Amino acid sequence: MKIFGHPLIPSCNFIKISDQKEIDHIPAHLIVWWESTQDQQFSLAQFCQAQKVDYAVLIHNITDLLYFSHFGAKYLIASMDQIKIFQDIIREYLLDSLLLCIIQSEKDIESLALLGIDGVIFSSYLNPSSSHPLNHPTNQR
Numbered sequence: 125m126k127i128f129g130h131p132l133i134p135s136c137n138f139i140k141i142s143d144q145k146e147i148d149h150i151p152a153h154l155i156v157w158w159e160s161t162q163d164q165q166f167s168l169a170q171f172c173q174a175q176k177v178d179y180a181v182l183i184h185n186i187t188d189l190l191y192f193s194h195f196g197a198k199y200l201i202a203s204m205d206q207i208k209i210f211q212d213i214i215r216e217y218l219l220d221s222l223l224l225c226i227i228q229s230e231k232d233i234e235s236l237a238l239l240g241i242d243g244v245i246f247s248s249y250l251n252p253s254s255s256h257p258l259n260h261p262t263n264q265r
Contacts, residue, residue, distance in 0.1 A: 125237050126222065129249025130230070138180060138250060144171050155180055155198065157250070160188040169195035180224070182250075189213060193221040201226060201245060204236075211241050226250070 128135045139154045141147060142162065150156055156172070157180035163169055172179040173196040180199035181192045189200055189210055200221045202210055207225045214223055222242040227233065233244055 125233070125241065126224070126243030127233065128224065128243065129246030136178075138245070140250065141168075144168055147171065147175070147177060157181065157199075157201065160184055160192065166191060166195055169197065172196070183210070186210070186213060189219075189221075193219040197221045199224050199243075201250070204232075207236070207241055208239055211239065214242070215240075 126135070127133050128138070137154045138157050139150060141150070141156045141158055144167065147156055147168075155178045158168060159182045161184070163181070169179070169181070169192055171177075178198045179196075180201050181188070181197050182201045183189050183192060184202075185206075186209070189202075190213075192200060193214070198221065200210070200214075201224045203226050207223070211223050213219075214221065224243045224245045225232075225236050225241050226247050227236070227244045228247055236244055
């Protein structure tokens with residue numbers, strides 16, 4: 125299980141973007157991410173796939189999962205409400221994208237591991253404050 129955002133576990137960094145222009149200014153060691161509702165025409169996904177940019181997408185339904193997986197998302201991020209269904213589909217179709225469940229606390233890690241979820245990401249890691257480990261240059265892949 126991958127764990128992103130835990131202060132004791134080094135992990136690659138995520139940075140939220142809102143448009144394609146921002147990608148050109150993001151260092152390669154960061155993983156760009158956005159919400160699926162921001163990319164309904166899949167232009168960000170297609171650009172990242174063509175440029176071989178690792179990216180993640182916050183998905184809200186099965187259609188998002190299938191489309192963004194098709195467009196090469198490294199990570200699909202989701203809340204807990206549909207996480208088991210999403211993971212079952214990823215396994216059934218042998219999709220390459222990994223599923224990350226948004227968590228608030230370490231307490232959620234064990235139950236998600238028992239469900240076989242690919243990984244977790246702390247919500248604070250997606251929306252960092254200046255004191256969060258994401259903003260420290262030593263926490264890079």
